[in-house]
Amino acid sequence: MAGRPISPRPLSPHMTIWKWRVHAVVSMTHRITGNAMAMGAVVLFLWWLIAAATGPEAYALFLSVATGWFGILVGIGFTWVFYQHMASGIRHLVMDTGQNFDLAANRASAFTTFIASVVLTVATWAIIFTTKGF
Amino acid sequence: MGAGTELGRVRGLGSAKDGVHHWWLQRVTAVGNLVLMLWLIFSLVRLPSLDHASVVLWLRQPVAAVPMLLLIVSVFWHFRLGVQVLLEDYSHGAARVIGMLALNFYVLAGAAAGVFAVLKIALGAA
Numbered sequence: 001m002a003g004r005p006i007s008p009r010p011l012s013p014h015m016t017i018w019k020w021r022v023h024a025v026v027s028m029t030h031r032i033t034g035n036a037m038a039m040g041a042v043v044l045f046l047w048w049l050i051a052a053a054t055g056p057e058a059y060a061l062f063l064s065v066a067t068g069w070f071g072i073l074v075g076i077g078f079t080w081v082f083y084q085h086m087a088s089g090i091r092h093l094v095m096d097t098g099q100n101f102d103l104a105a106n107r108a109s110a111f112t113t114f115i116a117s118v119v120l121t122v123a124t125w126a127i128i129f130t131t132k133g134f
Numbered sequence: 135m136g137a138g139t140e141l142g143r144v145r146g147l148g149s150a151k152d153g154v155h156h157w158w159l160q161r162v163t164a165v166g167n168l169v170l171m172l173w174l175i176f177s178l179v180r181l182p183s184l185d186h187a188s189v190v191l192w193l194r195q196p197v198a199a200v201p202m203l204l205l206i207v208s209v210f211w212h213f214r215l216g217v218q219v220l221l222e223d224y225s226h227g228a229a230r231v232i233g234m235l236a237l238n239f240y241v242l243a244g245a246a247a248g249v250f251a252v253l254k255i256a257l258g259a260a
């Protein structure tokens with residue numbers, strides 16, 4: 001900003017100059033995952049329900065796509081997206097009660113959301129692969 | 135705090151005539167989503183098979199159909215509020231009006247189709 005007096009005080013963060021921290025990544029990821037589910041996973045969910053309600057042929061088409069390699073890739077992807085949004089969403093709810101604003105603890109909880117989402121995704125798909133036979 | 139009355143402050147209504155209602159419903163539906171989505175994942179993973187017959191038999195039970203209907207309401211309501219925030223942050227003018235209209239149509243049409251599919255199965259028509 002032109003004409004601003006030069007002072008030794010720190011400026012508030014500038015739009016294009018900031019340091020990547022895990023808290024910021026979690027915040028942005030929460031938005032991206034929520035909106036990705038709204039525009040992607042929701043459509044697949046509706047396809048599944050409507051196919052089941054339509055009949056065996058419509059459902060067979062859904063299942064053949066869902067259990068193909070690309071369908072499974074998308075399935076694993078949205079599973080992670082959901083668990084990540086769930087973990088950062090729970091973190092949001094905790095912070096709404098005024099807790100977890102201590103810098104170290106806040107950073108740790110941000111980091112934990114990523115660990116939790118990966119562990120839950122691996123666990124879910126390990127069970128699916130071992131019990132569903134695809 | 136501004137010059138509003140005590141009652142006005144309690145109700146949280148400013149000039150927008152809508153205070154923390156959006157924020158609060160986003161939290162209420164977040165808790166709903168948490169419970170219902172975990173229920174859905176557990177239920178599907180526990181089904182012996184995901185073929186048509188198994189899924190229809192499962193969804194015919196009231197203990198599955200009712201939570202599924204609640205899930206559709208909670209999830210669609212939640213992301214309706216969430217995507218609105220995205221549109222308010224990044225779109226302006228006519229694009230925002232069109233975006234909001236498209237969002238409302240998408241949510242209502244999608245939820246209606248989902249509810250209809252569950253009811254059709256639950257009431258034995260599929």
Ligand code: HEM
Pocket residue numbers: 012013014015018026027028030031
């Ligand atoms: C490249 C930089 C930035 C990006 C991409 C970004 C992105 C976002 C996103 C996606 C959200 C909504 C998700 C959430 O609430 O978890 C958000 C919220 C927020 N951001 Fe940023 N942000 C940036 C920089 C900043 C800076 C520099 C500040 C403050 C100086 C800031 C303050 C906030 C606050 C206070 C909220 C919460 C708003 C609310 O709860 O309604 N952000 N940001």
Ligand code: HEM
Pocket residue numbers: 030031033034035037038042085086088089090092093160161164165167168169171209212213215216217219220
């Ligand atoms: C475990 C279940 C879930 C929890 C605990 C949860 C929690 C939350 C919370 C607390 C917020 C508000 C964040 C803020 O104020 O910045 C939020 C935002 C959002 N959620 Fe969820 N959510 C869940 C599931 C879902 C699902 C299934 C969808 C989509 C189908 C979804 C879509 C969204 C969207 C689009 C936003 C707005 C994000 C933004 O643009 O800032 N959520 N969620």
